[in-house]
Amino acid sequence: MPELPEVQTVVTSLRAKVLGRTIDAVDLRRSDIVTPADCDLPSTLHRRTIVDLSRRGKRIIFHLDVGCFYVHLGMTGQLLIASATDAFAPHTHLQLRFAARPDQHDFVLRFVDPRRFGGIWWTAPGDVPDAGMGPEPLTLRSAALARRLAATTRAIKSALLDQSLIAGLGNIYVDESLFLARIHPLTAADRLSATAVGRLSRAIKVTLRNAIAHRGSTLRDYRDADGVQSRHRVYDRAGLPCRRCRTAIVRIVLGGRSTHFCPKCQRDAR
DNA sequence: GTCCATGTTCTTTA
């Protein structure tokens, strides 16, 4: 469940738990999830204290007293708090155990990832954990976004998925943002008007903020089987009526990714 | 058995 809002939710919920805690034991059950491959993560993390936890794009950054590491959830990754005595779920690749303190029971943090598109990256002291990443969408100004989009001829949908152009958006929220901005996903990025980029900049922020505000409740507390009303306006709604104009939502494949839009609200300007 | 999936990176093509 990992685009910027989901990652932010994980960071927010984990932050108070792990801040100031010392890693007591490291159980790396699959070492090929760690980059660089020759980094000895267990001995590197042992006895280290977590001084901060933050998010950058889709990365969850653990700041240690020496250097930092970050977790990327890929498509199916999860960070779960558990008790050391809990049985391991399948595909649990890493467990960090935190020592008990007078004010808190001991607990473990587990990284579970069936598809293994995610992983753990170690960043040595002096290196930055966000090399090559584009700016954060929530603070990116319209003019700066316009400048970056003007540098590429790619379809706007593909451009927004490029983490080096703007960090944190994924397939769902790109489709949602383009719908809100009423921009057709195949529009060339460098052919968007300043007005359209302005709408897009605003739409991205609204979409992400709204998702962050609801992530705590929607994804966690509701189940599809209970008839959950998806908050998505276009994503995964092919053939269903547009929530604005009732026109059927269209699904196309763009850059190998399924792409959903309303053909009436998002006119093809090519 | 088939197709599809919230992501990234490597390879191929233009």
Place this chain on the structure above:
DNA sequence: CTAAAGAACATGGA
């Protein structure tokens, strides 16, 4: 050379 398009990665659910 660069930019863009495609394939590949691994597993599980519909």
